[in-house]
Amino acid sequence: MASMTRRRSAELPDHPDFLWATDITPKKAYDVIIIGAGGHGLATAYYLAKNHGITNVAILEKGWLAGGNMGRNTTIIRSNYLWDESAGIYDHSLKLWENLEEEVGYEMFFSQRGVMTLAHSVSDVRSKQRNYYANYVNDVDSVWLTPEEIKEIAPIVNISEDIRYPVMGATYQARGGIAKHDWVAWGFAKAAADMGVDIIQGCEVTGFNIVDGKIQGVKTNRGDIAAGKVGMVAAGHTSVLADMAGFDVPLQSRPLQALVSELLEQVLDTVIMSGAVHVYVSQAHKGELVMGAGTDSYNSYAQRGGFHVVEHQLAAACELFPIFERAHMLRTWGGIVDISPDASPIIGLTPVENLFINSGWGTGGFKATPGSGWVMAATIANGEPDKLAKPYALDRFVSGHLIDEHGAAGVAH
Amino acid sequence: MLNIPCPYCGPRDETEFHYGAQAHVAYPESPKDLTDEQWAKFVFIKSNPKGWLAERWVHNSGCRRWFNVWRNTATHEFGPSYKPFTQQPKSPA
Numbered sequence: 001m002a003s004m005t006r007r008r009s010a011e012l013p014d015h016p017d018f019l020w021a022t023d024i025t026p027k028k029a030y031d032v033i034i035i036g037a038g039g040h041g042l043a044t045a046y047y048l049a050k051n052h053g054i055t056n057v058a059i060l061e062k063g064w065l066a067g068g069n070m071g072r073n074t075t076i077i078r079s080n081y082l083w084d085e086s087a088g089i090y091d092h093s094l095k096l097w098e099n100l101e102e103e104v105g106y107e108m109f110f111s112q113r114g115v116m117t118l119a120h121s122v123s124d125v126r127s128k129q130r131n132y133y134a135n136y137v138n139d140v141d142s143v144w145l146t147p148e149e150i151k152e153i154a155p156i157v158n159i160s161e162d163i164r165y166p167v168m169g170a171t172y173q174a175r176g177g178i179a180k181h182d183w184v185a186w187g188f189a190k191a192a193a194d195m196g197v198d199i200i201q202g203c204e205v206t207g208f209n210i211v212d213g214k215i216q217g218v219k220t221n222r223g224d225i226a227a228g229k230v231g232m233v234a235a236g237h238t239s240v241l242a243d244m245a246g247f248d249v250p251l252q253s254r255p256l257q258a259l260v261s262e263l264l265e266q267v268l269d270t271v272i273m274s275g276a277v278h279v280y281v282s283q284a285h286k287g288e289l290v291m292g293a294g295t296d297s298y299n300s301y302a303q304r305g306g307f308h309v310v311e312h313q314l315a316a317a318c319e320l321f322p323i324f325e326r327a328h329m330l331r332t333w334g335g336i337v338d339i340s341p342d343a344s345p346i347i348g349l350t351p352v353e354n355l356f357i358n359s360g361w362g363t364g365g366f367k368a369t370p371g372s373g374w375v376m377a378a379t380i381a382n383g384e385p386d387k388l389a390k391p392y393a394l395d396r397f398v399s400g401h402l403i404d405e406h407g408a409a410g411v412a413h
Numbered sequence: 414m415l416n417i418p419c420p421y422c423g424p425r426d427e428t429e430f431h432y433g434a435q436a437h438v439a440y441p442e443s444p445k446d447l448t449d450e451q452w453a454k455f456v457f458i459k460s461n462p463k464g465w466l467a468e469r470w471v472h473n474s475g476c477r478r479w480f481n482v483w484r485n486t487a488t489h490e491f492g493p494s495y496k497p498f499t500q501q502p503k504s505p506a
Contacts, residue, residue: 239461250457252434253486297432298415301463301487306414308428341457398453 024198029226030058032380033218034233035205035241037061038070039181040358040365041233042188043373044380045197046104051374052381055196058227060220062204066185069235069365072335074258074280074292076271077367078115078176080135080142085391085403086344087138092388093371094175100370106187108179109285113270115176116150118157118320120165120276132171145170156267156321163319165277178271178282181366188373208245214353231356231380236301236336238359247351249359250397251338254295255305256363259313259332263287267323277316289327291317295337295363304334337362342402347375348385348393356380357394418494421476433469435460436481437501463487465506 032048034041037059048054061067077097079090101108119125128144135142147159147167159167189199200222207219208230217226232241242249264287273280281291293313296305310332318325340346340360345368347358358376361368371388378386385393396402415427441447441455460466466486471479483492483505492505 237463240463243462248454248458249461250453250459252459252461253463297427298484299434299461299466299468299486300489302489306427308414397457398449400449 021193021199022201024200026058026060026198026200026203026220026222026225029217030198031056031227032229032231033057033225033227034059034231035218036068036233036235036237037065037189037199037201038068038233038235039066039185039188039369040235040361040372040376041231042066042185042192042199043369044231044233044358044376045199045373046188046192046195047373047377048381049192049195049197051377054381057192057196058198058200058225059192060203060205060218060225061199061201064201065189065199066182069256069335069337070181070185070369072258072333073181073366074282074290075178075181075284075366076115076176076273076280076282076364077110077179078173078271079140079367080115080117080131080171080173080176081405082131082134083403083405084138086405087135087140089345089371089375089388089392090368091138091140092374093368096370096374097179098175100184101187104187104191106183106190108183108187110177110179111285112175112177113282114153114172114174115271115273116145116154116170116172118150118170118272118274118276119168120274121168124276125168128169128171135171135173141173141175143172143174145172154268154270154272156323157272158320158322165274165319167320176271178284180285184369188369205241205244208352208355210245210352210355213351215355229354229356229380229383231358231376232350233358233376235359235361235365236338238338238357242350242357245350245352245355249346249357249394250341251346251360252299253301253336254298254339255300255302255334256292256295256337257305257309257332257334258290258292259310260284260291260330261289261324261327262330264289264327268321272320274316274320277320279313279316279320281317281321288330289324295339296334301336302334303336307332337365339363341397343405344403345372345392346394347372347389348379350394354383415489416491417470418482418491419470419472419475420480420482420494420496421478422472425472425475429472429474430470431473433471433479436467436469465492465504467501467504
């Protein structure tokens with residue numbers, strides 16, 4: 001088995017209580033307010049300060065820092081999407097990841113251990129190879145693996161031909177991998193706070209102050225706060241905010257569940273995804289297997305889903321990885337993801353002047369955390385869509401210029 | 414797992430059903446007169462409230478019929494279910 005590069009925790013970061021002020025009283029006014037202290041909101045504030053010198057910024061969070069999907073995802077990072085627009089934004093994000101720990105000055109356990117996407121049928125092979133060629137054209141690293149090559153990288157995969165979904169090949173992005181999601185949030189939070197950003201937890205936006213179609217500020221449970229510009233970065237709750245602001249978004253909020261096993265010896269040192277059998281899995285640094293699958297089928301804001309969805313993904317995992325049958329599941333949880341019609345994000349301007357949107361990342365936002373923050377910060381700072389964000393405007397649902405990543409995304413995104 | 418009240422068969426497990434999202438989305442009466450914005454609204458914009466939603470399900474492993482039901486998206490509580498083309502019960506809210 002390939003040797004595992006494990007960075008040891010000699011320099012563990014401080015306890016998060018000491019990283020930023022937690023008892024901030026909101027000011028009367030800010031240049032920019034970001035709604036949502038998840039990964040994308042924190043990254044947006046960080047790049048507003050760092051790239052654009054805008055530091056009179058507040059992040060308003062109704063719960064606690066990174067307590068939504070940023071604390072619930074399966075931490076997969078990759079950029080091997082199908083379309084040019086996706087290659088643009090996701091690979092930009094991956095390039096940012098590659099220098100992020102050094103730049104932010106914070107350990108994030110970013111580990112480029114590769115991401116493998118399995119194919120299980122002739123049509124699956126064709127669509128994955130199409131994807132692989134598209135990546136090649138877009139200068140996104142990708143290779144095609146035969147079952148034997150898959151077995152070399154990940155010996156625990158069952159490549160025998162007599163299983164329900166035989167493994168017929170895979171795309172492999174060696175630059176892909178995982179990071180430790182909570183430390184990513186803390187790193188961005190600390191760096192943003194150090195540059196003057198106020199991170200205000202327990203502050204829920206309850207409405208917008210809009211005069212003549214232009215944003216003036218937000219109403220919150222801690223009083224009104226004025227703002228020159230406001231960015232909505234609220235994932236599953238975007239529809240609720242857009243409703244308050246008086247416009248429609250083509251989003252549906254759905255539960256997405258994940259689970260971890262007990263801590264195990266290292267058996268898997270890459271990330272393996274399978275759309276056809278509905279599971280994706282990696283092994284975290286501590287040793288737990290981290291798995292996820294598709295969303296539950298219905299709209300929900302309840303941060304939980306049905307156990308039959310978990311059961312289905314466990315059945316798939318045991319079929320592909322027979323040794324998992326003996327592992328115990330430790331816990332499951334759910335987050336609420338905002339699904340867009342084309343499985344691509346919605347970033348840019350809204351019908352309300354100086355109110356900006358960053359949403360629709362659906363089941364796959366974690367990998368885009370730095371890239372999303374980068375383009376959102378530029379969009380807010382300049383008042384017009386960033387070059388990489390432009391294809392993701394809200395008006396693509398009117399023009400019909402969709403960026404359909406359903407096929408490329410498969411189950412795991 | 415949800416326990417979904419099919420108006421034909423009574424309450425059954427969620428795994429017997431498929432979801433159909435917002436109910437009562439009528440096909441445009443005069444499609445050729447629609448602007449691009451109106452088409453976008455019809456095709457892509459579906460109600461996504463936090464709270465009570467009248468939605469469609471199909472009992473595909475049971476009676477195989479479509480129906481509507483009120484369900485609270487914040488709590489997963491069900492309100493009344495009802496057959497298509499019948500009077501919509503009031504929101505339980």
